Amino acid sequence: MSESTKQRLFEATLELATSRGLAGLTVDEIAAAAGVAKGTVYYNFGSKDGLIDALLRYGVGQLADRLRAARDDREPVEGLESLVDTGLEFIAGHRGFSQILVSEMWRTPGQWQDTLSLLREEILSIVREQLRRVADAGRLPDDVEISTAAAGLFGTLLVVALDWQAFQPQRSRADVRESIMVLLRGLTR
Amino acid sequence: MSESTKQRLFEATLELATSRGLAGLTVDEIAAAAGVAKGTVYYNFGSKDGLIDALLRYGVGQLADRLRAARDDREPVEGLESLVDTGLEFIAGHRGFSQILVSEMWRTPGQWQDTLSLLREEILSIVREQLRRVADAGRLPDDVEISTAAAGLFGTLLVVALDWQAFQPQRSRADVRESIMVLLRGLTR
Amino acid sequence: MSESTKQRLFEATLELATSRGLAGLTVDEIAAAAGVAKGTVYYNFGSKDGLIDALLRYGVGQLADRLRAARDDREPVEGLESLVDTGLEFIAGHRGFSQILVSEMWRTPGQWQDTLSLLREEILSIVREQLRRVADAGRLPDDVEISTAAAGLFGTLLVVALDWQAFQPQRSRADVRESIMVLLRGLTR
Amino acid sequence: MSESTKQRLFEATLELATSRGLAGLTVDEIAAAAGVAKGTVYYNFGSKDGLIDALLRYGVGQLADRLRAARDDREPVEGLESLVDTGLEFIAGHRGFSQILVSEMWRTPGQWQDTLSLLREEILSIVREQLRRVADAGRLPDDVEISTAAAGLFGTLLVVALDWQAFQPQRSRADVRESIMVLLRGLTR
């Protein structure tokens, strides 16, 4: 079934990209790691970029789903913390994918820039919405611009989580979450 | 003189990388932009990777120098803000360089991982030192661990600055600095 | 079919090497002569060295096949002469190949030393076996050690044949064969 | 003094060529191994080929001197054996140089073919002269052509000696000499 082939290609690409970055991957490697012939990549995705593009959409889709599920009708600030926690959990559990995001997200004309802009927007809109609730509850200082704060929060979350994994793996997730919360609480007072 | 050749190559590479990203550059282009023959790159750096490696050290050296110069005997929190501002200025002025930093810094084994670990440490030690002063002045909450905060601050700065350049170029630098300061002020209360 | 591509590359390489030597060939030339794209060489052999390595095995295989075919149930000394004649014929017909054999065979660590040691052994075992028959027929002096004689005979054959081709091309093959036979007859008395 | 520089370059080249062959050497390596700057090679020899050329002449000159010294007014066949023994001794003592000779001597258009033809002739004339004496003493069969035999003897000597060094280093020089003598005695009866 085609779905399993695509899935296998996604997983192999993720696995390889974790250590070598997206740009450094060859279609040969990906196909070999997925246990399919090279032509199969082209049959299923049309091109290398097509595969990467699909992979990015797939991964971000998963992240967005989780984030959306994490929001609830609780108190706004708690909801924000829940968002952060969910984000941290996802990143820790999908390190390879997250590394790809940081690696490619801010690369200027980067090959996947268009897709990434779209995906970034999808995530940010979720964060912005939650920040908006916090603001509506009067818990955000007036001089904080929501879209800026959302972008900053997303980037910080990504980077802090990866730094944790790469350079301070002995820290617990709760510990890392708390570091970010300290910042957020400062912000939301 | 060899130093000037290396210097010219660094500058040409940085220049090109700012608009096109480091990964996509060819040695031909770099040499042409620097006004030297292609062989000269290999004579001086051994390989394309050798050039990038040297460039990373050079760039981080520059950043560290600026950061060190930004610290002064003023009030600790102001000193911290000065550090942030200097960092922002540097990143905005060396976009290509900063992009490679984010792209490679958190890649697991990564080609330049060894170099980057060293360089990360060089920057972090400066940030840590300043945070220490802030703490000594009693301006940091007790539950904030300095080395964690330093790593988070560095990553956040990098990412927020790049996000600004890539997705919100119309914002002013002062504006962006203020976004980060809001966070810091929350932290340092 | 892949076999025919490899075959074509072997033949083209051998052809070119006969007039220009193996070391001086470029992959471009070889591919052009074989009527395939340059990438095909890399697809099939991985590298220029890989091609040469495979070619050595292929060539020695051919030589060994011919030598084995040349042995028959005739009188032992005649069989030995037949071996020599076959060897001469092969070398004369594959000059480029033989040159690389002499060039590389006795080079201390040499790029293809491992391959060549194996190949040398394959040829020598055939020669040894024939010398053994001569000895069993009581036609070899007692003080001649077979493995030493085999190695000497192989080397001599190679060198004499190449010397003929390079410096005395006007001599006939029969003439050259006779020169070696004179030595062998002295030996087998 | 220039002589010592040339000498150092000869020795370094010989040393390197022993394991890697002449063609694979770079001027950089040679200069580094000799402890001089690259320009010095060009100052002294004009080109890489000039260095190799001079080296070949130098080495063969040494060999020719020894061979000439080995001939004496003794009985012709003994003189021939003395020639062989001296040749063996030289080769064993100058393995690197000898490997170069075998590697390059029969390479068809080889870059140093002209020089090598001359040098080959220098050695062969010595061998031919001695064989002539043997013939004059009535110790050579009528069907042996002297110049052919000389070429064969030279090649065989070279190859057998190298085979000894590379593949059967445990044998004594006397042992190896005896192997060749067996052939020669058969020839000279």
Place this chain on the structure above:
DNA sequence: CATGAATGAGAATTCATTCAT
């Protein structure tokens, strides 16, 4: 006499893509 930084033509190698099966 000697140096070594710089050169650039030439060679090896990579890799996304195509296409006949």
Place this chain on the structure above:
DNA sequence: AATGAATGAATTCTCATTCAT
């Protein structure tokens, strides 16, 4: 739906040679 041999443009890298000091 999948394959994998073949391609060739693009790139990296090599190295003999030059030349100003």
